[in-house]
Amino acid sequence: MTLLQIDAVHKRYGEHNALRGLTLDVAQGEIVCLLGASGSGKTTLLRLVAGLERVDSGSIKLGGAVVDAPGKPSLPPEKRHLGMVFQDYALWPNLTVLENVTLPLRVREGRGADGKARRMLERVGLGGYEERRPHELSGGQQQRVALARALAVHPRLLLCDEPLSSLDAGLREELRELIGSVVREHGLSALTITHDRREALALADRVGVIQGGRLLQLDAPRELWRHPNCEAVAQFTDAFGPWPVELKSGRLHAPWGACELGSRAENLSSGKAHLYLRAPALRRYDPARQADWPARARVLGSIVTGDGVELRCDLHGVTLSLPVDEPLPAGIELTLAVDPAQSLLYPPETREEINSP
Ligand code: ADP
Numbered sequence: 396m397t398l399l400q401i402d403a404v405h406k407r408y409g410e411h412n413a414l415r416g417l418t419l420d421v422a423q424g425e426i427v428c429l430l431g432a433s434g435s436g437k438t439t440l441l442r443l444v445a446g447l448e449r450v451d452s453g454s455i456k457l458g459g460a461v462v463d464a465p466g467k468p469s470l471p472p473e474k475r476h477l478g479m480v481f482q483d484y485a486l487w488p489n490l491t492v493l494e495n496v497t498l499p500l501r502v503r504e505g506r507g508a509d510g511k512a513r514r515m516l517e518r519v520g521l522g523g524y525e526e527r528r529p530h531e532l533s534g535g536q537q538q539r540v541a542l543a544r545a546l547a548v549h550p551r552l553l554l555c556d557e558p559l560s561s562l563d564a565g566l567r568e569e570l571r572e573l574i575g576s577v578v579r580e581h582g583l584s585a586l587t588i589t590h591d592r593r594e595a596l597a598l599a600d601r602v603g604v605i606q607g608g609r610l611l612q613l614d615a616p617r618e619l620w621r622h623p624n625c626e627a628v629a630q631f632t633d634a635f636g637p638w639p640v641e642l643k644s645g646r647l648h649a650p651w652g653a654c655e656l657g658s659r660a661e662n663l664s665s666g667k668a669h670l671y672l673r674a675p676a677l678r679r680y681d682p683a684r685q686a687d688w689p690a691r692a693r694v695l696g697s698i699v700t701g702d703g704v705e706l707r708c709d710l711h712g713v714t715l716s717l718p719v720d721e722p723l724p725a726g727i728e729l730t731l732a733v734d735p736a737q738s739l740l741y742p743p744e745t746r747e748e749i750n751s752p
């Protein structure tokens with residue numbers, strides 16, 4: 396069942412088009428995560444869903460009922476039954492942890508509010524912290540309180556606006572898992588926003604990429620990863636590129652040489668294109684493998700990470716970052732093998748001006 400339906404929504408701030416005909420749905424029990432650069436319209440979208448702003452055109456439905464459309468009364472935020480978690484926690488500083496979670500529950504639960512709030516605090520790992528005040532907690536703990544507060548009311552939809560971006564890496568991962576598991580065990584739905592693609596891929600059933608107020612693609616993480624539907628999505632999901640290439644008679648001509656495309660060429664039209672590659676399509680060249688497509692790259696440096704070595708190298712103007720076993724000295728050349736079957740190819744578009752009306 397579709398829980399949230401956003402249909403061709405347009406939102407302007409003065410001359411600026413923050414959202415431009417955005418369509419998106421969230422099913423019951425689904426976690427949808429939106430990725431997009433700063434200023435792409437993510438927060439605007441959440442504020443519209445929450446009822447904090449009005450649409451200029453298009454409509455928003457919750458549970459099949461229109462909650463916002465031009466010419467119709469907007470359903471006020473408190474009647475939408477949503478939970479919200481923001482980047483800056485937004486806790487009430489003068490209330491204790493328990494009071495922060497209990498307050499929104501009181502109206503509906505009366506006396507039962509206290510027990511329910513305690514159970515939710517326990518669930519997010521804050522049992523024993525009930526009487527503290529927000530300033531006596533770390534950032535991660537404050538965000539757990541915000542999460543408990545949002546979930547205690549059993550919202551039909553949880554809205555999260557970059558809930559993890561103020562936290563450091565380890566905590567981020569821990570809290571991301573907590574959000575995912577709590578949302579799923581309560582059978583809730585969530586629309587969450589991040590600019591961290593790893594976070595999106597790990598948390599969501601479907602991931603959407605927003606650019607310039609438009610939704611470019613909305614798909615399961617694996618699908619988005621394997622088949623980005625345009626260059627912007629390929630770039631946003633960290634594919635390497637673009638390299639200018641040409642498709643001619645079933646062969647792909649790249650700056651480092653040409654190769655046969657085999658059966659893949661059947662679905663592709665000839666002409667100029669932009670090529671993108673993901674890390675698994677690139678490895679060290681092995682002359683024993685006939686099918687390898689060799690490409691000379693120049694080593695820029697090696698970074699020793701916890702789990703191994705990340706090699707940075709330049710392949711015809713594009714910086715690659717690849718996992719390797721041993722660091723290599725900067726300045727040397729190495730031959731990589733490119734797997735043409737994994738190439739992502741796009742017709743060179745005239746890039747759209749993001750803020751054109
Ligand atoms: P994101 O959350 O993706 O960073 P926002 O939705 O906050 O982006 O903003 C989208 C665009 O709309 C930005 O260019 C921002 O400056 C503009 N914008 C957002 N809110 C307002 C507002 N209240 N008044 C004017 N412009 C706004």
Ligand code: MG
Binds near residue numbers: 438556
């Ligand atoms: Mg924002």
